[in-house]
Amino acid sequence: MLKNLSVLSLITLIVLTSAAILWRFPDYFEYGNSRVIEPWGDGYQAYHAYLYHIKNDTGYSHYAGMNYPFGDHVIPGNCQPLLSNAVKFLGLEHYALGIMHFSMLVSILLAAVFLWLIFMRLGLPGWVSVAAAIGIAFLSPQIHRMSTHYGLAHPEVVPVVFYLLLRWEEREDWRWALGLGLSIFIFAQIHFYFFAIMAFTITGYMGIRWLWRRDWKRLPRYALHYGLAVLLPFVFFNWWMNAGDPVNDRSGLPWGFFNYRAYPGGLLYSPFEPHWKWLGEHMLKLRHFDFEARNYIGLTAIAGLVLLVVALAKRRFDTVMPAEQPVDRRQWMIYTLVASAAILIFAFGIPFIIPGLEGLLNHTGPIRQFRSIGRFAWVFYYAVNIAAITAIYRVWGKKPLMMALPLAVLLFEAHAFAWDKDLRLDPIEEYEPGKRFTDLKEVNFAAYQSILPIPYFNLGSDQFWWDISGLVAQKSETISIQTGLPLSGSHLTRTSRSQTLKQLQLVTEPYRLPAILSDFPNKKPLLMAWDTIRHADFGQDFRHLLDGALLLYEKKEFRLYELPLESFQERIDRKIASIQRSMSGDALSARDGWLLSDSTARFVYRSFDDKPSDHPYSGAGGFKGVMNELSTLYDGPLPGDSAQAYVFSAWMYIDGDLNTRSDMEIQLYDPTSGEVRQSVRSQVKDKVKVFDANGWALIEWQVQAEQPGSAVRWTFLNKDLGKNELLLDELLIRPAGLDVYKHLEKGVWWNDRNYTVDGRW
Structure with missing residues (x-):
């Protein structure tokens, strides 16, 4: 009888979830193979990577569609290799677009199914499990990823891990550990962030469990199961991504770790819910968070979390997780909550955001590569919702009307959230027959x-x-x-x-x-x-x-x-010829070996040939500094007394990781009092004008002096690069509009650029 009820409950779940998907995404069933969700930006790039790999790449590991002629591996190429390689292998390229869209819809159904499986194993009745599973699946922060990050729009990932950990908790069998490893193998090939999210979840769970139970004697067994669950897929992906990949100069510290993180407010309220919108417009000043920080857990989860905290404070935890429940499942929930809370702390950026501890990030190895750490809060979203529904049921489960209220709130918020985002499919003119390129x-x-x-x-x-x-x-x-x-x-x-x-x-x-x-x-x-x-x-x-x-x-x-x-x-050649014509004409004025387009103008030039350097850009020497120490390239008078625009230029060696993310500051100050009148800041990457083939690049920065008679100070600093060398050369400061020329032994010099006569250096 109970088995029949479970089957009926599962069928009900599948029917209702499928109906909700059809209701929410009707155009996917009509135009799924001919239109796109996002025809611009990140979204369309994801289509390009996926479709190009299927239709045009000759192999299964390399993506040649961008960065020609080098291409890249399919993992950083965002090709969703699990899906794209399957479509390629099966010869289904004519249905590739539709398969990609339907994979996201099926993922919502799978999320609901695995959440239902978890609730049923926790002893919740079918009607509660069905309603909660559908609500949590549609309220998932990953639903909105369908707008642009299609590989991340798979809300089934964390529920799958939780379910497998629950089965492993019930029966500590190596086959469940291997199942965890297989799930990482699968989902990491949809988006590689899932490798980190799943590995963190498994590591946190097993680590908390081991510490909680003090299973010192079972450490070898833990090591074996952890190896199957995490280390085995890690070895595979490390081999696959590096064996045939000659790239060894990817950035070791991608930008965004301190920016793309979670915030408490992003978990506790949402601009996509009508009640929070109203409060934000009429009563409260609510902060708007970026994409990565929007991980709203829902009012039902907040209420359940309060219930759990109060029960814990009053030492009545058994009222929300009673002891008569099978101990393995109760322990599973405790370990899951604690592990997800620890992962949430990491998603907040702690301890790295604490002043003075930012440098710890430099010692985290490959973890630094996962810069959008706000995504790790998804683990807490699922854990707290599962725990909240379970706790509320333990308190009010015998009163169906009372239990229906939090479920109704969950479903209401899920509907508001999932239906708020515009996820309709858009046509692209060049996809129509007869109009293709x-x-x-x-x-x-x-x-x-x-x-x-x-x-x-x-x-x-x-x-x-x-x-x-x-x-x-x-x-x-x-x-x-x-x-x-x-x-x-x-x-x-x-x-x-x-x-x-x-x-x-x-x-x-x-x-x-x-x-x-x-x-x-x-x-x-x-x-x-x-x-x-x-x-x-x-x-x-x-x-x-x-x-x-x-x-x-x-x-x-x-x-x-x-x-x-x-x-x-x-x-x-034409550029050189143009410079030579200017230098041979009568329009330029000669001064101390230089030729100027304005006979009255002044300029500042430093060759740094008097400063020995093993790696100068030009001449016998160059400026050397230390990256994490403030280096002053120039401190002196401006080449003019009027309030006008000046061009600051210098060559910098940029072929080192993060060199271009060095901070620059130009201060214009009173030469008598030293008072700073004006300060402008930028990073090297934003002011590079010319690239040489030897790792050097010309920085060219135009600054408007707001007051006459100023002195200027130009400084460089990069706190992330420690004692690495800062290499600069060939400083030129000139009024905007002034052209500066010079004859070289084998070529010509113009505005801090040097050319050989035949154009080759």
């Missing part, structure tokens, strides 16, 4: 080796952030999916520093022949995708690329150009 008669895509998007974007190295602007990313990624052409741009995770420098040199001001050209496998031209509106936001930064480009196609603000590889050298 492959239908264009004007372009022979097979004649090109890569797509160069302009405005150029490059994200993922944690050395530079060249963000996506306008429609060019969507259009170029669509071309890439449909034609198989990879992108020279990058929208990835933890990409190679040296590869990034080569990519940026390709699109910036003509100076040296881009080193990446020698990495290209052939001499085919590039296909340049151009946004005629947004490129203007970057001034002249990319306009030089039109010199030598051939227009192929134009529709509204989007254009396609052919960009021959020979044009890169030709642009350098």
Whole structure:
């Protein structure tokens, strides 16, 4: 009889959850294989990685769709390799888009099923288990990840781990430990953050259990089971991601650890619930949190948590977790709550956010790679909701109307949360038959080796952030999916520093022949995708690329150009010729070996040849400092007395992890009193103008002096790099608009740039 009731309860759960999914996502069943959730930014990049890998990559481990010609491994490439490789292997590429969308819908159903399994094993009746499972699944913070981070939109992950830990607690069998390891193997191939979240959960649970029970004699058994659950998948992924991956210069300290964290407010209230919206508008000043901090646990969980705390304070814990319950399941809940609370503390950034303890992060090894630590709060979300529902049932379970109230609140909030976000599917014009890029008669895509998007974007190295602007990313990624052409741009995770420098040199001001050209496998031209509106936001930064480009196609603000590889050298040659013409004319004034465009203007130049250096950029010496000590590159008068704009430039060696994240400050101060009149700050990454092929880059920073007669101080500091060397060279400070020239023995010098006569250095 009980078994039949359980089966009926499970069928009810599946039917109701499926109906709720159909109600919430009706267009997925109509347009799931032809439309997308997010046609821009992170969301569309996820589509590109997944679809490109299925349709165009020749293997199962490497993603070649971006960062051409290097590509990246499918794990940091965000390809969801479990799903994409299965689709590729089974030859289902024509259904790939729909399979991806339905995988997220099925994950909601799986989350409800595993939550139901947990509640049933904890002794809750079927109707309570069904209602609670559906409510917790739809209130999950991961539901909103469907808007852009599709790999993270799998709310079944933590319930699966909790269920397997519960079964392991009931029967300490190695097969359940192996099941945990298999679950990590599966879900880490959907998104690698799940490896860390699941490993933390298992480690916390087993660690708390071992300490709680003082199982010293059973330590070998713990070690064996932990090895099967965590270490075995760790060894596999470490081998898979490193064996065939030559990249050894990924950033060791990605930016965001102190920013993308959880906050108590993000757990206790939500801007997506009508009651919290009303309170925020009429009674309370509620803080708005970013994506990573929105981990609302719900009013029912808050009430249950209060109930647990009060019971614990009054030493009446057995009233909410009575002793007559099987002890293994009661212990499971205690260990789960304690472990999830410990993980929540980590999600808050503790102890690293405590003043003076920030440096501890540098000693956490691979944990630093998981910078969006707010996601670890998901473990607490599930743990506290399971515990709250169980505790409330133990107190009011014999009064169905009383028990129905917290369940109704949970379902109400779940509906408000899951239905608030716009997750409708959007059409993309170029997906329609007859309108695909492959239908264009004007372009022979097979004649090109890569797509160069302009405005150029490059994200993922944690050395530079060249963000996506306008429609060019969507259009170029669509071309890439449909034609198989990879992108020279990058929208990835933890990409190679040296590869990034080569990519940026390709699109910036003509100076040296881009080193990446020698990495290209052939001499085919590039296909340049151009946004005629947004490129203007970057001034002249990319306009030089039109010199030598051939227009192929134009529709509204989007254009396609052919960009021959020979044009890169030709642009350098024309730049040198232009400088030489200026230097040979009569418009410049000579002064002490320099040629100036304004005979009355002054400038400051320091070669640092008097400072010995093993690694100067130019000449016999260079400026050396220590990264975590304040280094003053210049402290002296400005080359002018008026309140005007000045250009500060210097060469810096940037081919070291985090070098470009060094802080710079320019202070303009009263030369008599020393009072600081004006201060501007930036990081090196935001002011790099020119890239050389040897790891050096030109910083060029224009600052408006607000008062006349100021002195200036230019300083550098990077607290994350310890005693590493800071290498700078060739300082130039000049009024904006002044051009400074000089003849070199084998070339010419202009505004802190040096060229050889033939354009090659």
